[in-house]
Amino acid sequence: MKGIDIFHQRNHFQQMLKATENVKQLEGQAADAVQALLRDVPVIRTFAVESAPPGSYVDLVVRLNLDGHERLLVCEVKSIGQPRHVRAALLQLQKVASSFDPPATPIFIAPYLSTDAQALCREFDVGFVDLVGNARVTFDSVFIERQVDAKPPAVQRSLKSIFKPKSAQVLRVLLREPARAWRVADLAEASGVSLGHVSNVRGELVDRELAEVADDGLRLSHPDRLLDAWREAYEPPLGERVEFYTTLHGQPLDHALRSVLHMEDSGSHAVLASFSAAHWLSPYGRVPTQYCYADAGGLVALRSALKMAPARSGANVVVTVLKDHGVFLDAVEPAPGVFCTSPVQTYLDLAFAGERGAEAADHLRQELLAWRK
Template sequence: MNDLEKRAAEALGALLRSIPVIHVEKLGLTPAESRVDILAELNFNGNRRFLACEVKPVGQPRHVRAALLELQKAVQGFDPPAMPIFIAPYLSREAQALCREFDVGYLDFLGNARITFDSVFIERQVDTRPPALQRNLKSIFKPKSAQVLRALLRDPGRAWRVADLSQTSGVSLGHVSNVRSELVDREWAEVTDEGLRLSQPDALLDAWRDAYEAPASERMSFYTTLHGQSLDSAARGALGVVQGGSNAVFASFSAAHWLAPYGRMSTHYFYADSIGLTALRDALELSPAASGANVVVMVLKDHGLFHDIVEPAPGVACTSLVQTYLDLSTAGERGAEAAEHLRQELLSWRK
């Protein structure tokens, strides 16, 4: 922590000294018994001002909230009053919003900052994330974790016991517990007496959309002479043949056509495993197409996505609302429009 606090003091000093009207009289680490980690004494327009800083190694919203409460108490004994400042290696936008909510300034080592007092207003926002944090964020959306998230988002108001969530999602107890911890740390979920419940499903879905990577698959392009109702009927027949094992489903724009129509696309999309691919080949009379394809089948390497399908009409197996939304959100401008339409129609949750 001492090295971290020294780095925090250096970052704070560099920021303050870049403002010509601020004169830094003293800035350093406080004694071990102090309730704050760094104290800066400033001279601004002839007036003495203090910045009292708390330094933490983790900037997850849950940890930030607890630290902000302690920091607010710690600054009450200063005369003249001290401005509380929270410092961490990285503060997400959610953590920054918490600091603003508590009226606490903040600074991180990437350059995000907000410090205000008297007529001074310092605010800086950067878009980069630490590589390790970026990897950690993406890990919560990997296939096994995604199975847990899809189960939670299917009914955000439900409280889940870990064992029930494990059984429903088809994921081990240990992995569910890891996902649970990540969600709680980011304040996307809360633990109640009844179990784990999503507290901010929209924030979770936004973050998933922004970090989304399509499921690992082999993308195969085909051409069929079928179209319109004849193609829909043949596809439903193929899905019906294999639906007991969930081997093929409508995906992307094709799933959205059944869930929340937003214009018709000339290309039809499916997720399938090897058995589902064979069924689709036979039913739709598919022929390989190097160009001019009107059927795309993504043959999945991981079949967890089949744990969460919906049936908007008899024999119509589609990717879940969340999965369809995510796939559309990365499908270009038209896909983003269709994704937003689906979200407004079917993924609007009570605040």
């Protein structure tokens, strides 16, 4: 037992040492970023970036000479730039900066700060710098602001992970009733995913301040911001895209579609999608091509009912046979026998469709997804 205790103590010590080394490395990178930023400001004659003394509640102190006057910047360095963590750090940083005489200029630094995290810094009137290149530092006659489009690979993976198929099933349920509070078990049942996966999605949403947890459960706090983020990271559902031609049009085509889309007892699925779904949900100019999502059984039914033939060119029906069937769980019926992707899914598909879909997407959002802020 004694040998095991020594092993655990040694392992714990090594982990602490590694964590300390990572913190020092991050602070060194933060100091380099601040130096590079200030070096380009002509009115700053001299400056020095130093580690803050122990117990000062900040990580870096920058002493500089601005037109013959001494100025002080105090910097807090954090390894996480999610809005929830940023907010707590900003409150502390403001308090520390105001304790100096005269007050110091507070600067928040992290490996990456999203637009939401940057907006928080502006709200608290705290400067910010991230290691990707985004920055905003203002004091006296100095005004520095830089914006870059790059995101670290780990951040890109994190941003996309919350919109992957299983997570997307949870988001569709939440966006269907943005004002509703959800217990984890109820949300798992409604979305058809595991309790653990719902918990992971909940944590991501709370960290990004897109949702909040109260006594009655999880509730979206910013559905519009969530939809914006989803649109920016959106990847269409995976599946095989197949193009066909049908001689049906007008009412005969509508009747044939209704006979196929209403297949609750058959075990197969087919729904209108993209521009075709938008035509029933929020009309904004009709396009000649019909777009559908289907599973294998739904494709067979569509081919039969619409008398479709494969088309190498001139297709007027496009069917995507989905690998994941989560989209079907959120289908809506805007008219008897007409099943479509939900307003949220339709909006995302339209926004992804390029310029001709952008206006239709905006129209649908104004009509059906204009939640109270």
